[in-house]
Amino acid sequence: MQIRRDVYLNRLIARKQNGFIKVITGIRRSGKSYLLNTLFYEHLLAEGVPFEHIIKLAFDSADDLMKIGENPLLLDNGRPGGKVDPAKFLNWLHPQITDGNTYYILLDEVQELGAFEAVLNGFLRKSNLDVYVTGSNSKFLSKDILTEFEGRGDEVHVLPLSFSEYYAFKGGDKGDAFDDYSVYGGLPAAALMSTEEQKSTYLASQMKHLYLRDIKNRYALQDEATLGEVLDVVASGISTLTNPRNIANTINTVHKRKICAATVDKYIRLMEDAFMLSRVKQYNVKGRKYIGTPYKIYFEDVGLRNAHLNFRQIEPTHIMENVIYNELRYRGYHIDVGIVESRERDRVGKEIRVRHEIDFIATLGSKKYYIQSAYAIPDREKYKQETASFDKTADSFKKIIIIEKSMKPQRDEKGYVTIGVKEFLLDKESLDA
DSSP states (O other): OOOOOHHHHHHHHHTTTSSSEEEEEOSTTSSHHHIIIIIIHHHHHHTTOOGGGEEEEETTOHHHHHHTTOOHHHHHHHSGGGOBOHHHHHHHHGGGOOSSSOEEEEEESGGGBTTHHHHHHHHTTOTTEEEEEEOOSGGGGSTTGGGGGTTOEEEEEOOSOOHHHHHHHHOSOHHHHHHHHHHHOOOHHHHHOOSHHHHHHHHHHHIIIIIHHHHHHHTTOSOHHHHHHHHHHHHHTTTSOBOHHHHHHHHHHHSOOOOOHHHHHHHHHHHHHTTSEEEEEEEETTTTEEEEEEEEEEESOHHHHHHHTTTOOOOHHHHHHHHHHHHHHHTTOEEEEEEEEEEEEOTTSOEEEEEEEEEEEEEETTEEEEEEEEEOOOSHHHHHHHHHHHHHHOSOSEEEEEESSOOOOEEOTTSOEEEEHHHHHHOTTGGGO
16 A cells, blocks of 8 residues: 655655755654655656666665675675775766766665765766665764755655545544544554554564664663653653753652753753654744743654553643644644743732743744644633633734644634644645635
């Protein structure tokens, strides 16, 4: 069964022949290789690009390595670092470029190529080469990889399946599909599995033996247990404001382990660089400035988060907020947590400063939306509580409340829109409903 990734495919298509190296990043197993080697490759053929003008190589494929004269059995131990010899790769590649027409170079797991930065920078100097690369570990787990290409890298970041991508091939009852997605997330391999036992086993294994092990090995961390404990606390507190000091205090209390805030901050940064999670800063709407801490943390895939906690903490309110955050990123928006401060009177008439939170400020160019993830609004009092921050912004940007219950968009007398989360996720135009 083929899973369509049209949003990412169109982003690659829009970047064709733009003079940059297209760098496809994202958490491991998110579908980067499939996007490049299947969907984009098929697009090029359908557009009439001659087969011989599309050159593909996967540096983690034994068959492909044999093509260039490498013995994959010798790479791990027969050469320092176990890297593919760039001379062998270039000697294989150059004879295939026989004219001045455009050649599309599709390279998978390019970090396995020795001196890959120099090789790719060399491609930039050839006007008839259009280069696309993916990578999963080493430097390609780092968010600063684009600096390696002299400022001429163009990133396409691939998230696990959005709910709309997931539902497009799953089908069935929308509520059941959303419940399943909220527990097991959107990693393509997990989404294609048929039983809960398969999904939970796969996700737990990937988290332990792939993602955390990659971070440990890349940074030569001696204490994998502490990394896991930081992740425990972070995973337990998604969608809530936190900071490194609070996380360190929790670990010191619960796990009886001495850890400082600086170490916690370092481990969170390493997990960010691995695209496992994201920190979202607060933005003071009226003061027009960012607040460093506290911040919120969201997971790239809620299934991995749940698996790390052995599926014990499936809080629908927090998970729904995480899913909405990932959806906004999927649509290309920059996300902040909003803070609106106001002066109000307490019960005895004393003037106090009150801080109201907006779950998300979503910005894309001139577009801006204020969004609350409310899960349920059972009465008018709850509605007033959720919209209090909207009332204080004193601007005209669109304001949206997303609830768990299925509901088509409804607008109140103030212009605030309420919409069900499934309707929001499945309608790509829902922000403008």
